[in-house]
Every structure is written in structure tokens, then in C-alpha cells.
Amino acid sequence: MKLSELGERKFLTTVVRKLLEHSELDDVYHKDGIVYKMDGFPLSFGFTFSDPYDIGWKSITAAVSDVVAKGSLPNEVMISIGLDPDLEVSDASALMEGIIDSTNYYGGKVVGGDTNGSKKGEGWIDVAIIGKALCYKPLSNAKEGDTIVLTNKIGMTTVAFISFLKGIEVPHHFLTSLRHPVANRYLPLVMHNNCEHISTSTDISDGLLISLSKVAEASGKGVNLTTIPYREDVLDQLNRLSMDPFSSLKYGGEEYEALLVVTGREVEHIMEEMSNWGMRPLIVGKVIEREGLYFMGKKMEPSGWDNFRGWD
Known part of the structure; x- marks a missing residue:
């Protein structure tokens, strides 16, 4: 079997994980x-x-x-x-x-x-x-009932990727997020101030669906996505491209936002502090008991860019 047949994510979970002494494959190692x-x-x-x-x-x-x-x-x-x-x-x-x-x-x-x-x-x-x-929490820490908060609305790169695939010129401001992306450098300070209320967190640059599925898999729980967190100008452009927002989720990636999985009643307080640092956070879902990835309660498969397979 070739890597293009197996895929990057299955290579990591079925080959690399077996060779390592620890089972959790997070994007960052902590010790x-x-x-x-x-x-x-x-x-x-x-x-x-x-x-x-x-x-x-x-x-x-x-x-x-x-x-x-x-x-x-x-x-x-x-x-x-x-x-x-x-x-x-x-x-x-x-x-x-x-x-x-x-x-x-x-x-x-x-x-x-x-x-x-x-x-x-x-x-x-x-x-x-x-x-x-300052506030490192492993993905396995996510608990049933936790609220999932996204640092900002997304979709700019999705429009750019779909436009390229269709051979359609994309408005210039959609390309800026690909040319000169900026990560949330103040996010660690917010997390440090509220660490006891944060179960885990992760970057979403691999795509929103893939990142949510990583949380679900590592924790042995499920994730229910309750909204498609696209910007208004993204929704307008997707309409012009004849693409529905749900189907467009697989074309996400290279947006350097983050998911915070928040426990307890401090969600609004944490979101307010994020806003004070220039973010525009929104609630995008919940951690649930049944395993897997869901959208509005309906089971779905994680999809997105795969370095060995392309758009998967």
C-alpha cells in the first residue's frame, strides 16, 4: 500500500502511534x-x-x-x-x-x-x-458538556482554495490571509488567566473538521458542531461560487485560529477577555458523550487537506 492510498492521518494513527511510547499525537509536545x-x-x-x-x-x-x-x-x-x-x-x-x-x-x-x-x-x-x-492542556482532557469556542470567524482561505480549484479569480482581500497570515499572539495570556476553566485547546490550521475530530478521538468523546462559523463576506462569495457552506468545510485550512474547550460557567467571561485582546470569539459546539463528529446532531466524517492524498 502506498502513502497516497493510506493517507496522512491514518499513517499517523496506525503506523507512527504504534512506534511511539505515548499514544496521544498532539501538535505540540509538552514536558x-x-x-x-x-x-x-x-x-x-x-x-x-x-x-x-x-x-x-x-x-x-x-x-x-x-x-x-x-x-x-x-x-x-x-x-x-x-x-x-x-x-x-x-x-x-x-x-x-x-x-x-x-x-x-x-x-x-x-x-x-x-x-x-x-x-x-x-x-x-x-x-x-x-x-x-502557560496553560498547556492535552486533547484528552475534553469532557462531556464542555463548550467549544473559536477565536474568530473563518472562511477566507476556503474561498481562495475553492476559487483556485474552479479557476476563478478571487477578490484580492481573500488572498491576504494566505500571503501574510497572523496568529493570535495574545491568546496564551488569556488562557493563562483562565487556565482552570480550560479543558484543552488546539490550532485549526489543518481545517476545522479535522481539528474537531482530533479533540473527539483523543478524549474518547464526541463533538457536536452547532454552526458553520464563516464570515459574512465568505458566505456571500461562496454563494457566487455556487458552493453551499456545509460542503465547503472540507476546503478549510491554513487559518491560524484556535479552539478553546471551556468547562463550567466561565465561557462568557473568557470570551469577553478574548474580545479585549482583539479577537471576536464565538461558540461553535459542545463536547458530547457519544463518540464521533457531528453537525447539528447528525454524524459526519472529518474531511480536509491530506498531505499524502490532497483534498480528502
Whole structure:
């Protein structure tokens, strides 16, 4: 069987998990108050409208998003890059500027890494982060009755992805979220102030449905999504593309928002504090007893981008 047949998520759950000493596969590893994160992608993954600076910025944001979503602060950053020797020095410099500017924005520091040569079209960038945990909670902590809060409405990248697939020009402001994404750098402070009321948390850059299913699987519970949390301009554009919002959920991803799974009666207080830091949070669902992923009580399968299969 090939990886394209098995798929990324099944590879992780059926192969990688068996080889590890721990069973929970979270996006961030935590031990003794320190968090560790590794992330990466091929440079060919960039879009035609993205320049080297954009790619450098985004590579850090993608890794940082997982760290801050787990209630942690990024400190030291290391990178490994593989570059085509025929690449212009100015482009390589712009890539590094994007990496350093993004790291500085999130309060971290680039402390080292590795450079390699690569064939044309086969370059890569990997990012490793060591950070300080302020409120790290494993995915397995989600409990029946918990409320699921999303940091902001989403859908900008969904419109961009669907437009590309259909060969339709997309309004420019939808592309900004892909070119220069920004993670919620103040989220760890909110989580630290309310840690006793937070069961768990996760970034949603893999797609909302995939992230919700990770919470359900790790906790042995279920998740009932009660709304499709799209922005109004996203809904308008999906209508123009003749796409219904529910079917469009599978095309999510690369939106660096987070889910907080909140226990008890402090939901409104936590959402108010999030709003004070510039977020526009909303309740998107509940943790329920029966296992699996549901939309308005109806069972559904998690779907989204798979690095081995594509849109799955």
C-alpha cells in the first residue's frame, strides 16, 4: 500500500502511534513546563502571488500558531532550509527576512539552524520551536458538556482554495490571509488567566473538521458542531461560487485560529477577555458523550487537506 492510498492521518494513527511510547499525537509536545514544536513544508507549496518574504513569514506563523493555541509562548526558533543553488541571493535574503520578522513579531528569537542545497522545485523549510507553557492542556482532557469556542470567524482561505480549484479569480482581500497570515499572539495570556476553566485547546490550521475530530478521538468523546462559523463576506462569495457552506468545510485550512474547550460557567467571561485582546470569539459546539463528529446532531466524517492524498 502506498502513502497516497493510506493517507496522512491514518499513517499517523496506525503506523507512527504504534512506534511511539505515548499514544496521544498532539501538535505540540509538552514536558516540565516546556513545549516543543516542529513544522515544515516544501517551498513549492507557496502560491504564485506569494513572494519569498511571504513564505518566510508564513513558515513561522504556521509553527507559532500551534504553540500559542496550546497556551504557550514561543522562545527559541531554529530553521532548516533547502534552497536551489540557482536561486537569486536577493530572494534567499527576503526569505530570511520574513522568517526573522515573523519570529520577532511573536516574541521569539532565531538562534540557529541548517542550510542545504536542493534541486529546482524541491526546496523546503522546517521550523523548530521551544517555548514556555502557560496553560498547556492535552486533547484528552475534553469532557462531556464542555463548550467549544473559536477565536474568530473563518472562511477566507476556503474561498481562495475553492476559487483556485474552479479557476476563478478571487477578490484580492481573500488572498491576504494566505500571503501574510497572523496568529493570535495574545491568546496564551488569556488562557493563562483562565487556565482552570480550560479543558484543552488546539490550532485549526489543518481545517476545522479535522481539528474537531482530533479533540473527539483523543478524549474518547464526541463533538457536536452547532454552526458553520464563516464570515459574512465568505458566505456571500461562496454563494457566487455556487458552493453551499456545509460542503465547503472540507476546503478549510491554513487559518491560524484556535479552539478553546471551556468547562463550567466561565465561557462568557473568557470570551469577553478574548474580545479585549482583539479577537471576536464565538461558540461553535459542545463536547458530547457519544463518540464521533457531528453537525447539528447528525454524524459526519472529518474531511480536509491530506498531505499524502490532497483534498480528502
